[in-house]
Amino acid sequence: MGRLVLGLTLLACLTSMNVLAVAPTQHELDTLAANLSVKYKLISAKPKACPAPHQSQCYLSRLTLEVPFNVSRTDWSIYFSQLMPIYLSDGGEFTISHLNGDMHQLSPTAAFSGFKANTPLSIEFYTQASQITRSEFLPNYLLAAKDLQSRVIKSTQVGKDPDTQLETQPYLAPFLTLEQLQTSQDDVTPWMGAQYLYHHYQRPTLRQAPLSLIPKPQQLTRLNQPEVNLAQGIKLTGDLPLLAQLDAVTSRLARLGIAHNAQGIPVAVSLDLGTQVNEAYQLTLKPSQITIRANSARGVFYALQSIAGLVSLDNLVVPALTISDAPRYAFRGMHIDVARNFRSKQFILDTLEQMAAYKLNKLHLHLADDEGWRLAINGLPELTEVGATRCLDLTEQHCLSPQLGAGLDPKSAINGFYSADDYIEILRAAQAHFIEVIPSLDMPGHSRAAMVAMEARFARLQAQGQTEQGNEYRLVEPNDTTEYRSIQHYNDNTLNVCLPATYRFIDKVLDEVQTLHQQAAVPFNTYHIGADETAGAWVNSPSCLALKEQQPDLHSFNGYFIEKVSAMVAKKGLKVAGWSDGMSDVNVANMPDNVQSNAWATLSENGHTVAHQHANQGWDVVLSSPDVTYFDFPYQSHPQEPGNHWASRAIDSKKVFEFMPDNLPAHAEIWQSVKGHDYAADDRKTVKKKPFYGIQGHLWSELMRSDSQAEYMMYPRLLALAERAWHQAPWELAYNRQGALYNPQSGQFTSAMQQQRADDWQRFAALVGYKELAKLSHAGRFYRIPSVAAAIDNKQLDAFSPYPGLSIEYQDEAGLWHVYDPQNPPQSAQQVRAVAPHDTRKGRPLLVQ
Known part of the structure; x- marks a missing residue:
């Protein structure tokens, strides 16, 4: 699949190159792909002036190529993905052509005489529209030559951060300014760093998960009875064809620690709810019995999912309660x-x-x-x-x-x-x-x-x-x-x-x-x-x-x-x-x-x-x-x-x-x-x-x-x-x-x-932070760990996560990370980050300003 099969497009590009083509060997192409440094720099996402025909919006970038040894070969091309088409480049030793979709071709011009060791060569270019998140600058540039196996240029491959497990892009220069974040002169998008989040995000107030679940039921009423210990499991009885339709949810409950076994709390199911809503259910949790009323297997399924939503990984005891619920949308x-x-x-x-x-x-x-x-x-x-x-x-x-x-x-x-x-x-x-x-x-x-x-x-x-x-x-x-x-x-x-x-x-x-x-x-x-x-x-x-x-x-x-x-x-x-x-x-x-x-x-x-x-x-x-x-x-x-x-x-x-x-x-x-x-x-x-x-x-x-x-x-x-x-x-x-x-x-x-909305968000955020993120970790899901809001206030670090229950770490001037204790905060910090519950993965760090 990696073999370059020359089509009309490539033939036209090669025959139009006014250079003395010296074709590389496969070994030379492989060596060049392994050693060619490609660096992409977004100069500005909102230049002061955009050349025709895209005067209203463009962005200016630079590609820099460098090799640690001399290279005289000139009969090669680089194919790369650029989401928005490049429409003007500065000429010089390279030219860039837009082919189709996001595919572009960079080729040497007649002015290119080869690479000199450790001597960078650059080409600046304008691209229509805008590109401003780092992920929009795509990897895996391809080095190709006639009749040879094409190769991925090693320096354009992505890496992985060992702490966050997120993708890194070593070929892409850092983004440091609003010139790289805002798309035009009238764009006032803020840079959402730690200090911005500190002033605009809602600080959590709840110290434990409330009695609720996600999504919130229409009605939840606590009963004046002893708590229900679900660690003993549940025992569904009733219609066998109905029970067979519930394997997916009983399996999830078992993974959370609520097994389906003969010693479990009896679960009485009846399909007599008497509502036209197919997914509606009523759930009653008592120490001696769980009762589910619905009018379909789907309603019973959602009632059991609500049991899973009520518990946390480290606590399978819930209050006695009743839930009456139905969906907003079909x-x-x-x-x-x-x-x-x-x-x-x-x-x-x-x-x-x-x-x-x-x-x-x-x-x-x-x-x-x-x-x-x-x-x-x-x-x-x-x-x-x-x-x-x-x-x-x-x-x-x-x-x-x-x-x-x-x-x-x-x-x-x-x-x-x-x-x-x-x-x-x-x-x-x-x-x-x-x-x-x-x-x-x-x-x-x-x-x-x-x-x-x-x-x-x-x-x-x-x-x-x-x-x-x-x-x-x-x-x-x-x-x-x-x-x-x-x-x-x-x-x-x-x-x-x-x-x-x-x-x-x-x-x-x-x-x-x-x-x-x-x-x-x-x-x-x-x-x-x-x-x-x-x-x-x-x-x-x-x-x-x-x-x-x-x-x-x-x-x-x-x-x-x-x-x-x-x-x-x-x-x-x-x-x-x-x-x-x-x-x-x-x-x-x-x-x-x-x-x-x-x-x-x-x-x-x-x-x-x-x-x-x-x-x-x-x-x-x-x-x-x-x-x-x-x-x-x-x-x-x-x-x-x-x-x-x-x-x-x-x-x-x-x-x-x-x-x-x-x-x-x-x-x-x-x-x-x-x-x-x-x-x-x-x-x-x-x-x-x-x-x-x-x-x-x-x-x-x-x-x-x-x-x-x-x-x-x-x-x-x-x-x-x-x-x-x-x-x-x-x-x-x-x-x-x-x-x-x-x-x-x-x-x-x-x-x-x-x-009301702010109070409801506190409920939701506490459920996510104290219960649901841990369940996602337990299921092996790679969820986003939230960014930390932080600022130096009264000469000490003040930091919080939008979801409570997560640990926060700060980095000192020596680059070492420490657990943040709000009762004993440091006077300064370089960066802050959150840590996933039930996991060693870290969140994306933010600079503290």
Whole structure:
């Protein structure tokens, strides 16, 4: 896979180089890759002036190359990933070309005469848009030469910090100034260091975990009876088929120390709750008996999960109590992108367990995108043989191009797919946890992996003289001369929606997915077609021009596609779902009756409008607001915090906890825009008439090359998501059905509500700090350890963690770490950090100023 197969792009680049090419040997290329120092420096994310044609926003960077010995070879190139395209470089001894997606090529120019030992050579360049978190500067630069095995340049590989176990980037110079953190001259995003957190974070007040659980139940009443010692275990009795559906939760209880055994406290279960809410339950804990009333196995399952939520690892004794509970939303979901960078099957199984622990019930599994196709489809082997691996093959007959810093290793964690057996196992595990899997194979945009794979299939069959069979599922039209660029900068990632082969392909894939569900004996209820971010394709497509001539009233090619695929999905007995931007292109009258729309427009840019419009159309709206539900964004605006940045600079668990999903425009009173400015939200024209269907968290994977990175971004935010999805807090501002204008001065979210919210956060934070983080550690989950708020106050260190129950350490001037004792604080400190409970892992350190 590492062999460089020269395609037209590379041939053009090599033949255009006006140099006396001296081709290296394989040994010389290997030696250069092992010793070439590559240093990337972000000079400014907001230069005073940006060259044309991107005058409104750009950033300025520098690459510096250095070798400890002389190198005369010039016939080589470096391929590297840069999320935003480089559009101007300073010339000199190197030139940089943007190829496709994030792939760039750095090559010597005629002025390059070789490397002199220990003499650095640099190239400065401007890149469009912005890049400001360190994780956005991708690793694994590739050194390549004609007819040689390409190699990863060693200095561009990531490392691992021994204390935090977080990824390090030795090739990337430190980020030290606001010039590297703010995207433009009007960006006022703060640098969230220890002192900022000290002045803006809420100091914990509770000294122990309160009598509650996550998510908070509707009603919890303490009984005037002796405490219940769950260490003796529980003994479920009753209907055997019902008990068989509870294995997942009884296994979790056993891992927490509450075994299912004959000597345990008897658990009496009855399915006679008499409510229309399928997931509702009543739970009574007494020393002699536990009683669960529900109207389904799902309700019993959640009652037992509540028992797990009441205990801590080191204390299985709880007060006698009763709980009466039911969910706020029918849809409580988590979206996992396994396409951009693959997630292992074990990651999905582990995630299902944690989702169920906090009563989430929908897994939206994003199985295909531009950078990968992750589900084996019977009869279409190229989808995974080609589409599930990235390497440096510019013909893309064996793999996809190495986008997103993929490197060359086909066995890397970022590569891979789920076999039919894997997917069946995932389906059955989800069913055991009462979670519905909603598969998504994003189309018509975000479809490059499928298109490249089907072109490889076409080439194979054409070479065998089977051109007709090759055309059966071909997804491109050779005579289409349309030039476009997707939002991820691809010029070839959108299915041709006017080709019959496109719909044959979709029908084939859906039938095979449906077959997998049948083999698993797990219902296939909902299919998410994607339908987002199509970017000006099909303008010069002969098929589309002909279709437009046949249907002069055609309102939108993308709308035509969504309507046609939705009809196919509905005919198979499935509910259709899609992202709100694409779903806005359809003629509502042409859509099925049962439609789900994921509303993902940012709230600071009137994101409530499309959510309300789609709800008012009678659709089931699932809130996917990126400024609060996208867990691929940083927890805090600090360059060391990984994540994307276009919709929000900081989404910590507290922001997720403070979300008021039933009243989207009201957040204009309490939140700010992505650049840190106040904003207004006018809800007087599109008043919501139908309640929302639910809420979903999102874990997009462009910047996550490992399962542990993904878990860092997901936990503990998933707990706050579950809190808002299940429980409606009394402090949430009720929706104004007459419509209203909200801004920081409108004052509808009163000081009393703010105090209620602050008190409720103290409850939640104490539960996380004293109980739930330890459970996550016990389950082996790599959650984010919180940053420590700290300042020198009255000539001594004052520090706290947003979650109580964690130890804090400080670093002295000699670089040694000590446990922080608030009763005997030091007079100074260099850095502070938190320590995970039941773990040796440390949190990310922050400087004390």
